[in-house]
Amino acid sequence: MLIDYHMHTTFSADSVVEPRQAIERAIEMGFEEITITDHMDILPAEIHDDTHILDAERYFPTLESLQKEYQSELTINIGVEVGLNPGVLDLCSNFVRSYPFDFVIASLHRLNCQSLRNQEYLQSFGGKAGLYCTYYQTLSELLDGFDDFDVCGHIDFIRRVMPYQYESDDYHIGREIVDNLLKKLIARGKGIEINTSGLRHYSHATIPHLPIVSRYHELGGEILTVGADSHRIPHVGYGLKEVIMMLPSLGITKLSTFKQRQVSFHQL
Protein backbone atom coordinates (compact mmCIF):
# COMPACT_ATOMS: atom_id res chain seq x y z
CA MET A 1 0.00 0.00 0.00
CA LEU A 2 1.29 3.41 -0.97
CA ILE A 3 0.75 6.02 1.76
CA ASP A 4 2.36 9.29 2.83
CA TYR A 5 1.90 10.31 6.47
CA HIS A 6 4.03 13.44 6.58
CA MET A 7 3.23 16.32 4.20
CA HIS A 8 3.40 20.08 4.53
CA THR A 9 1.29 22.54 2.59
CA THR A 10 1.06 26.33 2.54
CA PHE A 11 -0.50 26.07 6.02
CA SER A 12 3.16 25.69 7.05
CA ALA A 13 5.31 28.80 6.64
CA ASP A 14 8.13 26.76 5.09
CA SER A 15 6.07 24.95 2.44
CA VAL A 16 5.19 26.23 -1.03
CA VAL A 17 2.75 23.41 -1.89
CA GLU A 18 -0.93 24.33 -2.02
CA PRO A 19 -3.05 21.58 -0.41
CA ARG A 20 -4.73 20.86 -3.76
CA GLN A 21 -1.34 20.51 -5.47
CA ALA A 22 -0.18 18.03 -2.82
CA ILE A 23 -3.34 15.98 -3.31
CA GLU A 24 -3.14 16.00 -7.10
CA ARG A 25 0.52 15.04 -7.05
CA ALA A 26 -0.22 12.15 -4.67
CA ILE A 27 -3.02 10.90 -6.96
CA GLU A 28 -0.73 11.20 -10.00
CA MET A 29 1.88 9.10 -8.18
CA GLY A 30 -0.64 6.38 -7.34
CA PHE A 31 -0.98 7.00 -3.61
CA GLU A 32 -3.97 5.44 -1.87
CA GLU A 33 -3.90 7.49 1.29
CA ILE A 34 -2.22 10.66 2.56
CA THR A 35 -2.17 12.61 5.78
CA ILE A 36 -1.43 16.30 5.69
CA THR A 37 0.62 17.22 8.75
CA ASP A 38 1.30 20.94 8.82
CA HIS A 39 3.47 22.49 11.52
CA MET A 40 2.33 23.64 14.94
CA ASP A 41 5.37 24.82 16.91
CA ILE A 42 4.31 26.70 20.02
CA LEU A 43 7.10 28.67 21.73
CA PRO A 44 7.15 30.31 25.14
CA ALA A 45 5.63 33.82 24.92
CA GLU A 46 8.95 35.55 25.65
CA ILE A 47 10.42 34.25 22.38
CA HIS A 48 7.88 36.13 20.21
CA ASP A 49 7.93 33.72 17.29
CA ASP A 50 4.65 32.60 15.79
CA THR A 51 6.09 31.47 12.44
CA HIS A 52 4.80 27.94 12.80
CA ILE A 53 1.47 28.53 14.51
CA LEU A 54 -1.15 26.55 12.62
CA ASP A 55 -4.32 28.40 11.66
CA ALA A 56 -6.57 25.47 12.57
CA GLU A 57 -9.74 27.52 12.08
CA ARG A 58 -8.92 27.73 8.38
CA TYR A 59 -7.02 24.42 8.10
CA PHE A 60 -9.96 22.16 8.93
CA PRO A 61 -12.63 23.65 6.63
CA THR A 62 -10.12 23.84 3.74
CA LEU A 63 -8.97 20.24 4.10
CA GLU A 64 -12.45 18.89 4.86
CA SER A 65 -13.76 20.35 1.61
CA LEU A 66 -10.84 18.80 -0.32
CA GLN A 67 -11.46 15.45 1.44
CA LYS A 68 -15.00 15.46 0.03
CA GLU A 69 -13.98 16.65 -3.41
CA TYR A 70 -11.36 13.93 -3.84
CA GLN A 71 -13.00 11.13 -1.85
CA SER A 72 -13.35 8.79 -4.81
CA GLU A 73 -9.67 9.11 -5.71
CA LEU A 74 -7.70 9.39 -2.47
CA THR A 75 -8.17 8.97 1.26
CA ILE A 76 -7.09 12.24 2.86
CA ASN A 77 -6.54 12.55 6.60
CA ILE A 78 -6.02 15.69 8.63
CA GLY A 79 -2.96 15.58 10.84
CA VAL A 80 -0.48 17.88 12.47
CA GLU A 81 3.24 17.86 13.26
CA VAL A 82 3.66 19.32 16.73
CA GLY A 83 7.12 20.75 17.43
CA LEU A 84 7.84 20.24 21.13
CA ASN A 85 9.44 22.93 23.28
CA PRO A 86 9.96 23.14 27.04
CA GLY A 87 7.40 25.13 29.04
CA VAL A 88 4.58 24.86 26.51
CA LEU A 89 3.67 21.17 26.50
CA ASP A 90 0.29 21.86 28.14
CA LEU A 91 -0.50 24.36 25.41
CA CYS A 92 0.44 21.73 22.82
CA SER A 93 -1.91 19.23 24.49
CA ASN A 94 -4.74 21.74 24.65
CA PHE A 95 -4.28 22.53 20.99
CA VAL A 96 -4.30 18.88 19.87
CA ARG A 97 -7.37 18.12 22.02
CA SER A 98 -9.27 21.11 20.64
CA TYR A 99 -9.49 19.79 17.08
CA PRO A 100 -10.52 16.47 15.48
CA PHE A 101 -7.10 15.47 14.15
CA ASP A 102 -6.73 12.02 12.60
CA PHE A 103 -3.02 11.79 13.33
CA VAL A 104 -0.40 13.63 15.37
CA ILE A 105 3.39 13.57 14.94
CA ALA A 106 5.51 14.85 17.84
CA SER A 107 8.84 16.26 16.65
CA LEU A 108 11.81 18.17 17.95
CA HIS A 109 12.74 21.18 15.80
CA ARG A 110 14.66 23.25 18.37
CA LEU A 111 17.05 22.74 21.26
CA ASN A 112 16.19 24.78 24.36
CA CYS A 113 13.90 26.80 22.08
CA GLN A 114 16.92 27.79 19.93
CA SER A 115 16.71 27.40 16.17
CA LEU A 116 18.67 24.50 14.70
CA ARG A 117 19.79 26.90 11.99
CA ASN A 118 22.03 28.52 14.59
CA GLN A 119 25.20 26.59 13.74
CA GLU A 120 27.25 28.36 16.37
CA TYR A 121 24.80 27.19 19.02
CA LEU A 122 24.92 23.63 17.68
CA GLN A 123 28.70 23.71 18.09
CA SER A 124 28.34 24.34 21.83
CA PHE A 125 27.48 20.72 22.73
CA GLY A 126 31.01 19.32 22.64
CA GLY A 127 31.12 17.98 19.09
CA LYS A 128 29.06 15.63 17.00
CA ALA A 129 28.45 12.94 19.63
CA GLY A 130 27.48 15.54 22.23
CA LEU A 131 25.05 17.14 19.82
CA TYR A 132 23.39 13.86 18.82
CA CYS A 133 23.07 12.84 22.48
CA THR A 134 21.65 16.23 23.50
CA TYR A 135 19.11 16.02 20.70
CA TYR A 136 18.01 12.48 21.66
CA GLN A 137 17.93 13.28 25.37
CA THR A 138 15.91 16.48 24.84
CA LEU A 139 13.44 14.67 22.61
CA SER A 140 13.10 11.87 25.15
CA GLU A 141 12.50 14.27 28.06
CA LEU A 142 9.94 16.35 26.17
CA LEU A 143 8.06 13.22 25.13
CA ASP A 144 7.92 12.18 28.81
CA GLY A 145 5.82 15.29 29.41
CA PHE A 146 3.55 15.05 26.40
CA ASP A 147 1.06 12.34 25.56
CA ASP A 148 -1.13 13.76 22.80
CA PHE A 149 0.67 12.22 19.85
CA ASP A 150 0.66 9.04 17.79
CA VAL A 151 4.19 8.78 16.41
CA CYS A 152 7.52 10.36 17.19
CA GLY A 153 8.80 12.28 14.15
CA HIS A 154 12.22 12.00 12.50
CA ILE A 155 14.13 10.69 15.56
CA ASP A 156 17.65 11.54 14.36
CA PHE A 157 16.71 14.72 12.48
CA ILE A 158 19.68 16.57 13.99
CA ARG A 159 21.98 14.95 11.46
CA ARG A 160 20.30 16.87 8.64
CA VAL A 161 21.27 20.23 10.13
CA MET A 162 24.37 19.54 12.22
CA PRO A 163 27.61 21.44 11.50
CA TYR A 164 29.54 18.14 11.24
CA GLN A 165 30.27 15.62 8.52
CA TYR A 166 27.66 12.87 8.45
CA GLU A 167 28.93 9.30 8.45
CA SER A 168 26.83 6.24 7.67
CA ASP A 169 27.54 4.67 11.06
CA ASP A 170 26.39 7.73 13.01
CA TYR A 171 23.50 5.64 14.33
CA HIS A 172 25.94 4.07 16.79
CA ILE A 173 26.11 7.40 18.63
CA GLY A 174 23.83 7.66 21.66
CA ARG A 175 22.46 4.15 21.25
CA GLU A 176 21.55 3.77 24.91
CA ILE A 177 19.51 6.97 24.91
CA VAL A 178 17.77 5.93 21.69
CA ASP A 179 17.08 2.46 23.10
CA ASN A 180 15.50 4.00 26.17
CA LEU A 181 13.46 6.37 24.08
CA LEU A 182 12.22 3.50 21.89
CA LYS A 183 11.36 1.34 24.90
CA LYS A 184 9.35 4.17 26.46
CA LEU A 185 7.48 4.77 23.20
CA ILE A 186 6.64 1.08 22.89
CA ALA A 187 5.46 0.87 26.52
CA ARG A 188 3.16 3.83 25.89
CA GLY A 189 1.73 2.39 22.67
CA LYS A 190 3.36 5.09 20.54
CA GLY A 191 4.87 4.68 17.12
CA ILE A 192 7.72 6.05 15.08
CA GLU A 193 7.86 7.26 11.52
CA ILE A 194 10.28 6.54 8.73
CA ASN A 195 10.87 9.94 7.20
CA THR A 196 12.30 9.82 3.68
CA SER A 197 13.48 13.46 3.67
CA GLY A 198 16.91 12.04 4.58
CA LEU A 199 17.05 10.43 1.13
CA ARG A 200 17.11 13.92 -0.38
CA HIS A 201 20.02 14.89 1.88
CA TYR A 202 23.58 13.93 0.98
CA SER A 203 23.46 11.14 3.59
CA HIS A 204 20.90 9.32 1.37
CA ALA A 205 19.51 7.59 4.46
CA THR A 206 16.04 7.60 5.97
CA ILE A 207 15.39 9.49 9.21
CA PRO A 208 15.81 7.71 11.49
CA HIS A 209 18.52 5.41 10.18
CA LEU A 210 17.12 1.98 9.34
CA PRO A 211 19.03 0.28 12.20
CA ILE A 212 16.97 2.46 14.62
CA VAL A 213 13.77 1.34 12.86
CA SER A 214 14.92 -2.29 13.11
CA ARG A 215 15.68 -1.80 16.79
CA TYR A 216 12.16 -0.42 17.42
CA HIS A 217 10.78 -3.52 15.70
CA GLU A 218 13.12 -5.86 17.57
CA LEU A 219 12.06 -4.34 20.90
CA GLY A 220 8.45 -5.13 20.04
CA GLY A 221 7.33 -1.82 18.49
CA GLU A 222 4.54 -2.25 15.97
CA ILE A 223 3.32 1.23 15.07
CA LEU A 224 5.19 2.48 12.06
CA THR A 225 4.22 5.18 9.58
CA VAL A 226 6.08 6.48 6.54
CA GLY A 227 6.24 10.02 5.22
CA ALA A 228 8.23 12.14 2.79
CA ASP A 229 8.02 15.40 4.82
CA SER A 230 7.44 17.30 1.58
CA HIS A 231 7.58 21.09 1.45
CA ARG A 232 7.86 21.28 -2.37
CA ILE A 233 5.92 19.50 -5.11
CA PRO A 234 8.78 17.24 -6.36
CA HIS A 235 9.20 15.95 -2.79
CA VAL A 236 5.62 14.73 -2.40
CA GLY A 237 5.83 10.97 -1.81
CA TYR A 238 9.56 11.00 -2.53
CA GLY A 239 11.24 7.63 -1.92
CA LEU A 240 8.25 6.08 -0.17
CA LYS A 241 7.57 3.30 -2.68
CA GLU A 242 11.17 2.07 -2.40
CA VAL A 243 11.20 2.26 1.39
CA ILE A 244 7.86 0.46 1.77
CA MET A 245 9.04 -2.30 -0.60
CA MET A 246 12.23 -2.72 1.40
CA LEU A 247 10.58 -3.07 4.84
CA PRO A 248 9.94 -6.85 4.63
CA SER A 249 13.71 -7.33 4.30
CA LEU A 250 13.96 -5.86 7.83
CA GLY A 251 11.32 -8.30 9.05
CA ILE A 252 8.71 -5.54 9.10
CA THR A 253 5.46 -6.71 7.55
CA LYS A 254 2.93 -4.13 8.74
CA LEU A 255 2.39 -0.40 8.23
CA SER A 256 0.09 1.76 10.31
CA THR A 257 -2.56 4.24 9.30
CA PHE A 258 -4.71 6.44 11.52
CA LYS A 259 -8.27 7.71 11.49
CA GLN A 260 -9.48 9.91 14.37
CA ARG A 261 -6.32 8.98 16.26
CA GLN A 262 -7.11 5.23 16.05
CA VAL A 263 -4.46 3.02 14.55
CA SER A 264 -5.06 0.33 11.92
CA PHE A 265 -2.47 -2.14 10.73
CA HIS A 266 -1.95 -3.13 7.12
CA GLN A 267 -0.09 -6.17 5.95
CA LEU A 268 2.57 -5.31 3.39
Ligand SMILES: [Zn+2]
Ligand atom coordinates in the same frame (compact mmCIF):
# COMPACT_ATOMS: atom_id res chain seq x y z
ZN1 LIG B 1 9.73 18.04 11.41
Ligand SMILES: [Zn+2]
Ligand atom coordinates in the same frame (compact mmCIF):
# COMPACT_ATOMS: atom_id res chain seq x y z
ZN1 LIG C 1 7.67 17.93 8.80
